[in-house]
Amino acid sequence: MLATFSPVVSSCQVINENGERVHPMTWNHEFIDLPEVKNQRQPTFTSAVMEAIAGGSKGREQMLFVLLGATGMRIGEALGLEIDKHVSSDFSTLHIRQKAWRGQIQPFLKSENGNRDIDPPTSIAAMLKEFSGDRTSGLLFCSQNGLPLLQSNVLRLPLHPLLKRLKQPTMGAHALRRFRTTWLRKQHAPEDLVRYWLGHANKSVTDGYSKLKEDVTFRKKAAEQVGIDFELPAQKLEVAPNCTQSELLSASV
Numbered sequence: 001m002l003a004t005f006s007p008v009v010s011s012c013q014v015i016n017e018n019g020e021r022v023h024p025m026t027w028n029h030e031f032i033d034l035p036e037v038k039n040q041r042q043p044t045f046t047s048a049v050m051e052a053i054a055g056g057s058k059g060r061e062q063m064l065f066v067l068l069g070a071t072g073m074r075i076g077e078a079l080g081l082e083i084d085k086h087v088s089s090d091f092s093t094l095h096i097r098q099k100a101w102r103g104q105i106q107p108f109l110k111s112e113n114g115n116r117d118i119d120p121p122t123s124i125a126a127m128l129k130e131f132s133g134d135r136t137s138g139l140l141f142c143s144q145n146g147l148p149l150l151q152s153n154v155l156r157l158p159l160h161p162l163l164k165r166l167k168q169p170t171m172g173a174h175a176l177r178r179f180r181t182t183w184l185r186k187q188h189a190p191e192d193l194v195r196y197w198l199g200h201a202n203k204s205v206t207d208g209y210s211k212l213k214e215d216v217t218f219r220k221k222a223a224e225q226v227g228i229d230f231e232l233p234a235q236k237l238e239v240a241p242n243c244t245q246s247e248l249l250s251a252s253v
Contacts (some may be wrong), residue, residue, distance in 0.1 A: 044171075059238045068180075070121065079100035080099040082140070090125065091132070133239040
C-alpha cells in the first residue's frame with residue numbers, strides 16, 4: 001500500500017532534545033516522478049564588471065548597486081531602509097527590519113533570519129553619508145515624492161541597459177548578492193557572520209551556540225578586514241535630492 005503525503009510532512013517531523021530530526025525524510029525522486037533541479041542558472045559578476053557597474057551608473061542607482069555589491073543584502077531590503085529608523089548616525093550599521101515589494105513597504109522580511117544588522121566597511125559608510133546629504137528621515141532610496149522605488153524599474157531602466165553596453169548577459173539584483181557571498185568566502189570570513197550578514201539560517205545546532213553575531217566590535221572589525229572586491233568610483237557622488245515626505249503606500253519611480 002502506498003502512503004499519501006502532505007506538503008506539511010517535513011515541517012511536522014519529530015526532533016530530539018538537541019533539535020535534530022529523529023526521522024529524517026529522504027524523497028525518492030525517481031519513484032514519485034519528481035525531477036530534481038539541476039544546473040539552475042545562478043549568474044554573478046566579476047570584480048571588473050562590478051567596478052564597471054559602479055562607475056557606469058550615477059545618482060541613487062550608483063549608490064544602490066554599490067551598496068548591494070558591498071553588503072549582499074537583498075534589493076528589497078535596501079529599498080526599504082529609512083534613514084531615521086534603520087541607519088546609524090555614522091552610517092556604519094544598517095538595521096534590516098523591513099523591505100519594499102512592488103513599490104510598497106512591508107513591515108516584515110523573507111524570514112526571521114532576515115532581521116539583522118549589516119556592517120558596511122568605512123568606505124561604504126562614508127559614501128552613504130555623502131549620498132544622504134542633509135536628509136534626516138525618509139527612505140534612503142526613494143522617488144521624488146518620497147515613495148519606494150519599484151525593483152523592476154531599477155533593473156529595467158538603469159541596470160539592464162548598462163549591462164548591455166558592457167556586453168554582459170542580463171542579470172537581476174541577486175547577482176550582486178552572489179558576488180558579495182563569493183567574496184566573503186574567498187576572504188575566509190567567519191561562516192557565522194556570512195550567514196548572519198546575508199540573513200540565512202543556522203546550519204546546525206552548534207551554530208546556535210556561537211554568539212559572534214552579537215559581538216558588534218568583532219563584526220565591524222571583520223567587515224573592515226574583508227573589505228569589498230571592487231574599486232569605488234573616482235568621480236564625486238551625486239547627493240540624493242530631498243524627497244517630499246509621503247505615506248509609504250503607493251508604487252512609484
